[in-house]
Amino acid sequence: MAKSLIVVGAGVFGVSSALAWRRRYPDASVTLIDPKPLNDKNPDGNWIVPTSEDTGKIIRTAYASSSYTELAKEAIEMWEVEEPYLKYWRKSGWVVPEKIEAGSLNKGTDMSRERFFEVFPNALLEDDEVLKEDKSPGWVEASAALAETIQTAIREGVNYVPGEAAGLLWNVGTCIGVKLGDGTEFTADFVVLAMGCWTKDFLQQAGVTSHGVNFEVAGITVVGIQLNEREYEQYKDMPMIAIPEKGEILPPTRDGVIKTNNAISFHAPDLSSRKIPLILPDNHPYFEENIAMLARFFPGLQHAPIAFRRYCFDAFTPKQDFIISALPGYEGLHVATGGSFHGWKFLPNIGNYVADMLEGKLAADWVDKWAIGAKMSAEFIHPDIIPKRSADLTIQE
Ligand SMILES: Cc1cc2nc3c(=O)[nH]c(=O)nc-3n(C[C@H](O)[C@H](O)[C@H](O)COP(=O)(O)OP(=O)(O)OC[C@H]3O[C@@H](n4cnc5c(N)ncnc54)[C@H](O)[C@@H]3O)c2cc1C
Structure with missing residues (x-):
């Protein structure tokens, strides 16, 4: 039995x-x-x-360990073909604006500035930044x-x-x-x-x-902005943006929310009190970091309302x-x-x-x-x- x-x-x-x-x-x-x-x-x-x-999570194979890369490849094969996963899998790829060494991120191929600006008009790129594109990662409405x-x-x-x-x-x-x-x-x-x-x-x-x-319990701050219908149409097929040592920006969900992860993570206090705040205050420096990422790549969306701003914790080994x-x-x-x-x-x-x-x-x-x-x-x-x-x-x- x-x-x-x-x-x-x-x-x-x-x-x-x-x-x-x-x-x-x-x-x-x-x-x-x-x-x-x-x-x-x-x-x-x-x-x-x-x-x-969460509104969105990234699915990618770039790891510093070949065992985890293989595990992620196996997961992606299932995301690509099996129900109920397939319906949520969005193979957007990502672009990495890279000045410093991009850690374990897959570096991909060069992307021209012209192509980048077609998708992200008026984004702020520094003169010595290069753009690397990888079409294999995707994301999921989590x-x-x-x-x-x-x-x-x-x-x-x-x-x-x-x-x-x-x-x-x-x-x-x-x-x-x-x-x-x-x-x-x-x-x-x-x-x-x-x-x-x-x-x-x-x-x-x-x-x-x-x-x-x-x-240990560690945290990341996440901030989402709400797009209107026109903005959603403009950005719905964008690649993710992975900014080395800063965080990621995910494409809009079907209800038009673009999310940033602030990847400068932090040691969090004990959660057992159940009194950890959910909401990230809008005068907190971590909030400013999330907003700075958005302002850099979407200068035309500064008016967009904040859909959510919050702390998110994980068990970090x-x-x-x-x-x-x-x-x-x-x-x-x-x-x-x-x-x-x-x-x-x-x-x-x-x-x-x-x-x-x-x-x-x-x-x-x-x-x-x-x-x-x-x-x-x-x-x-x-x-x-x-x-x-x-x-x-x-x-x-
Ligand atoms: C901001 C952020 C972004 C991330 N982005 C990515 C990403 O892009 N890609 C990726 O692969 N990973 C990502 N991760 C990591 C990933 O989200 C986590 O590793 C994963 O969700 C952890 O899942 P879990 O099941 O361990 O925990 P949880 O999702 O926290 O599940 C634990 C569950 O236990 C339940 N629970 C607690 N106490 C009790 C109780 N007493 N009785 C019954 N149930 C209880 C809770 O309600 C909860 O549902 C991210 C993490 C964070 C914080």
Whole structure:
């Protein structure tokens, strides 16, 4: 009989894991628990938006590690052909205005200034900047794609429970299930915690030693501007812009929002208080950095209203490897987290690796990188985005 599974957390790691297990074992009972309503557009200010929820995420293969490049290629093959992913995949390519060494970004081929200005009229380029174009990266409307993947999982038999896990259930030293805040209990052969930034706090609260779950919470600021219909038509087919050591600008979503990621990431405070502000103040220097990127490439859009401005956090591991592992000393209990600012693209395939881990079949190369207590990658795998400063976050009461 197929082993049953509970996954706590419906971000990319959790959703991908639940769906992969159900597809591998169509008779298995699979429960996916998360308090967020699907397609929540109005989050409570004290409940920060989960990392996987976003207008857009970048899908690309440029990594400093060939293992992750191959993993990303595998994901892209699925984005390009499989439902429900295919519908959301936008192969926009990107352009890199490059003065300094462009880190691990794929440098691509030269793009003329004339062509660049056709797409980005009046953009400000410095005399010594060159433009590199790569047509292979793409992007995805993240929240919409994730919501549809959750719906796919539900259709395929995953039991989606909108609730908040409050503790774990034990039979002597074996984890046998999860208890919700309202007292409801679920039991299964395997429990996978895919709670992103909240994973460590939850383990601590559940009385589980979490020394091996080695990540810090780090943040990025994101700002979106709202285009009108004419502006949307003008920019809808633009490539992404990847600005070395500064951030990225994504093309407009179908409802006309252009997003900037401020890639000068920061060490974030503990999230356990649940009082981390959601909204990035419009007088904060990080906000100014996001706006400066937009002003440089879209000087004609300075009037565009701000669609959102917020902090976004991820579980950042020492070398940006994921943590996909059993918890040593706690039979039945597993962790799938540590997205480290690059985990989203793996929505279609990371669950297969979580399933392999549950069955003890994970390839040795990945065990070396992802298992608790493993040696990890030798170098940062996505070095452009390592936290370099500490945020001055104002706590909202
Ligand atoms: C600004 C920003 C931009 C990024 N851009 C990219 C990109 O372009 N491309 C890319 O590949 N990656 C990108 N990333 C990284 C990627 O978004 C993350 O690695 C990934 O989303 C992490 O997913 P997760 O499932 O680990 O966490 P989350 O999405 O945070 O999911 C955790 C889930 O656990 C739930 N949860 C928490 N507590 C409980 C509880 N007690 N009970 C039940 N559920 C609970 C939460 O509600 C949440 O839904 C970016 C990250 C950031 C911050």
